[in-house]
Amino acid sequence: MNAGADLAALRARKPLVHQITNFVVMNETANATLALGALPVMAHAVQEVEEMARAASALVLNIGTLSDEWVESMLRAGRAANAAGVPVVLDPVGAGATAYRTETARTLVNELELAVVRGNSAEIATLAGRHAEIRGVEALGEGGGPELARQAAQVLGSVAAVTGPVDHVSDGERVLAIANGHELMATVTGTGCMATAITGCFLAVRSESPLEAATEALVAFGVAGEDAARQASKPGSFHVALYDALYDLDPATLDSRAKVE
Secondary structure, X not given: OOHHHHHHHHHHHOOEXXXXXXXXXXXXXXXXXXXXXXXXEOOOOOOOHHHHHHHOOEEEEEOOOOOHHHHHXXXXXXXXXXXXOOOEEEEOOOEOOEXXXXXXXXHHHHHOOOOEXXXXXXXXXXXXXXXXXXXXXXXXXXXXXXXXXXXXXXXXXXXXXXXXXXXXXXXXXXXXXXXXXXXXXXXXXXXXXXXXXXXXXXXXXXXXXXXXXXXXXXXXXXHHHHHHHHHOOOHHHHHHXXXXXXXXXXXXXXXXXXXXX
């Protein structure tokens, strides 16, 4: 893993990360992307998404607040990104909660070439054809563990990043467990979506190695969560501290702080 070197490369190159995401987190993911060192663009109009996707270094698709028009924009942007060799990461927010969300996520999986699918255990289990418990967009019950990540990657044909108290990332053969992070991350709306946006940032500089890019993104975000928790004890102050921690991430020490097995 070369999280520090890739973070340094990201900050030097300032790649454009095109995000078609949801109204709840649009500001959060844009700020997280900027704080890390990349450049966000939050374009979802059907008239421009293909052009924007071709100009970007990565495309992030997030189905948190759906409409038919946004689904069409995601498909158009995804196809344009695929044709241009731009890596695509999908966040299937709430897949399993409603038929519309589940069908939309499956359509995107089936129609597009995805580098990474990042979600919680219930969302990923739903797409992998396994039983899952979800309330709204929150997973219930125990996390899926390494076997869920491996099976999901095999079924989806892409790297699966399953986030929870311990994150698991798999390409269908290898499985990496990441134990970085802090429990306060679960108290702020949008941290999962931020993790997906940061995955897009690392993919922008390491598109040829999606397993490593997804792992490095979760290490970086987890380390930032640990640092933010040292500055704050409650959700409000933690939210602010998280942006500062992303900005202050040190490439020279990031790999030494990674808790990866």
